[in-house]
Amino acid sequence: MSAADILVVGTTARTLDPSRPTASAIAVRGDRIIALDDDAFALRGPGTDVVDLGGAITTPGLVDGHMHPLHGITSFDGLDLSGCSDLDDLRAALAGAVRGREGWVTGFGLDHNVFGGSPVTNHVVEEVLPDTPVLLTLYDGHSALASSTALARAGITGPRAFQQRARIVCDERGRLTGHLLEHAAMEPVRAVIPPTPDAELRRRLVDLLESMAATGLTGGNVMDGAARSLDLLTQVDNDTDLPVRLRLAPWCMPGDDLDGLVALQGRRGKRWEVAAVKFFIDGTIEGGTAWLEHADCLGQNTDALWLDTEEYTRAVRYFAAARVQTATHAIGDAGVRHVVDSFQGVDTRGVRHRVEHLETLPVDQVRRLVATGLVASMQPSHTAYTTADHSDEWSTRLGAERANRAWCCRDVRDTGGTLVLGSDWPIAGYDAREVLSFARLRRRPGTDIAPVTPEQALTGLMALEGMTTHAAIADGTESSAGRIAVGCRADLTAFTVDPVDAPADELATAPIRLTMSAGLITHRSD
Known part of the structure; x- marks a missing residue:
């Protein structure tokens, strides 16, 4: 058998393969795992990239x-509002907004809890950014808050009927609140925002x-x-x-x-x-x-x-x-x-x-x-x-x-x-x-x-x-x-702690030593 492209050593692998629960070396050629343990060491050649993980725990790739x-990079941009806990926080965030193309202000991550149980409305948006086209996506991705100027640019003057259950919300007096529920209601406003190149x-x-x-x-x-x-x-x-x-x-x-x-x-x-x-x-x-x-x-x-x-x-x-x-x-x-x-x-x-x-x-x-x-x-x-x-x-x-x-x-x-x-x-x-x-x-x-x-x-x-x-x-x-086994796709994640046994609070910030996706090393850290 010809030499491995990559040889991963200095590791204890949790293979999640019942027939071979652990391994100490992994040989990779192309996008596949071709050998483990001693068989893997035997495939080291002059051109093999030897990756020593220094004792890291390797698992199948996450x-x-x-x-x-894809949706996130196009629709969740602008102001990050995830840190807002109440309306005062929202006011402060909007006050520092930088206008984008054609004067638009966009934001994302706005939590419903900011409104303290009251209806979601554009009152604060109108107060801080009058006459400005604004669209703020709420954290759930299924609703948004639009300013009056944004609604006008989209030609929205009142409720509409959709093929799906979506709603342009109006208050008890029939006035637009700026709250848009579900994708069909948000789309008319998204359609008039200048697209990102x-x-x-x-x-x-x-x-x-x-x-x-x-x-x-x-x-x-x-x-x-x-x-x-x-x-x-x-x-x-x-x-x-x-x-x-x-x-x-x-x-x-x-x-x-x-x-x-x-x-x-x-x-x-x-x-x-x-x-x-x-x-x-x-x-x-x-x-x-x-x-x-x-x-x-x-x-x-x-x-x-x-x-x-x-x-x-x-x-x-x-x-x-x-x-x-x-x-x-x-x-x-x-x-x-x-x-x-x-x-x-x-x-x-x-x-x-x-x-x-x-x-x-x-x-x-x-x-x-x-x-x-x-x-x-x-x-x-x-x-x-x-x-x-x-x-x-x-x-x-x-x-x-x-x-x-x-x-x-x-x-x-x-x-x-x-x-x-x-x-x-x-x-x-x-x-x-x-x-x-x-x-x-x-x-x-x-x-x-x-x-x-x-x-x-x-x-x-x-x-x-x-x-x-x-x-x-x-x-x-x-x-x-999904396993580390001969013939499986070479997807590997190497942790500096054991992801199964280490305290979960520690795992959340533990460095990743290596990420390999179908034989391609996409992250490597000494």
């Missing part, structure tokens, strides 16, 4: 189960993915993929290699061309591919657009995003018949129930269909989901938007009983289900170490705040599996990915 790097977007994307790789990420499931994004990825292919492999799921909204989305499957570049379709059965709790079995405390969150829920069922079954994976955003318990109902008796023929978020779910619905063969995809770091005492907007709307069912990660695992973990960046931070830590702590690492539903915490091994072996099961590559 994969983010749910992320939006492609060259700038390419730079943003590569910089972002390099930063992600430095936290140990080797791959990501991208839950979007508009036509412009695919063109952008093609352009990046001409310049460089993506630091993180991307698996894209373009959106399927009510009225979309199903045949066209099937035809899009398999479009690929050097390190990206279209391999699924993303649905939304509902919106968000805080926005009042999730689909719950019973209304929240404001009488909201009672409807699906699809006006005709049977149309959704027909659509996902169409893709199942075409052997195209679907991933459905379903936050409320009624939304999850409908997704599970839609797949009852469906021949998936080896394709693992997914449900994303599952924010409040009784254990009997967890059992139904697992029995149907659906994958649960959850984001542990979303617990940072809630509080153990239920004083936050999400918990207040739901009430204590439903808030106590928050992000039931452990129920999924204890029931025998496949659980994929991710960040949902830019909704939450992309740092893969934090995702692993949140899954174990149920609170922000490095703090002493009370954990949210601590009984749903995962073990260190379960958390690691959620970004490795279970991620591979979800996309049907478990025979060739």
Whole structure:
């Protein structure tokens, strides 16, 4: 056998391969692992790059189960408002805003809790930035706040009807509040914002993915993929290699061309591919657009995003018949129930269909989901938007009983289900170490705040599996990915601490020694 391209030594590898749980050396040629231990040392040649990790713990490469790097670089720019805790903070942030192209001010990360339980309105925006086109995306990505000038530029003068359940919010006197609920309502304003040049977007994307790789990420499931994004990825292919492999799921909204989305499957570049379709059965709790079995405390969150829920069922079954994976955003318990109902008796023929978020779910619905063969995809770091005492907007709307069912990660695992973990960046931070830590702590690492539903915490091994072996099961590559084994894809993450046994607070900031994605070293630190 010819020599290895890369030989990784000075490490203890947690292979997650039951037939060979540990290894001390890993030989890589091209994008594959070709040997382990003594067999790996034997493949060292004069041109082999020997990477000595100095005692680091190597695991299969981490994969983010749910992320939006393409949507994020185009729609989440301008002012970072994630540090605002009340309206005074928002005033101060807006006062320092720098106007962009054609005088626009944009921002992102605005928390519903800033409004203290009062309706979300553009009152503060109008006060600080009068006569200015402003669009602030709330942290959930499903709602935004627009100034009067921005609404006027978009030609919005009152409510509109949409093919999906979206709303341009007006107050009790019929006046526009600036609050835009769901993507269809936000799109008219986004459409009149001057677009960011492609060259700038390419730079943003590569910089972002390099930063992600430095936290140990080797791959990501991208839950979007508009036509412009695919063109952008093609352009990046001409310049460089993506630091993180991307698996894209373009959106399927009510009225979309199903045949066209099937035809899009398999479009690929050097390190990206279209391999699924993303649905939304509902919106968000805080926005009042999730689909719950019973209304929240404001009488909201009672409807699906699809006006005709049977149309959704027909659509996902169409893709199942075409052997195209679907991933459905379903936050409320009624939304999850409908997704599970839609797949009852469906021949998936080896394709693992997914449900994303599952924010409040009784254990009997967890059992139904697992029995149907659906994958649960959850984001542990979303617990940072809630509080153990239920004083936050999400918990207040739901009430204590439903808030106590928050992000039931452990129920999924204890029931025998496949659980994929991710960040949902830019909704939450992309740092893969934090995702692993949140899954174990149920609170922000490095703090002493009370954990949210601590009984749903995962073990260190379960958390690691959620970004490795279970991620591979979800996309049907478990025979060739998610493990450190001969013949598997050479995806490796090397930690300076043991990600299974080290304290979770320590793991969250522990340096990453090496990230390798399909044989390409994307991050290396002495």
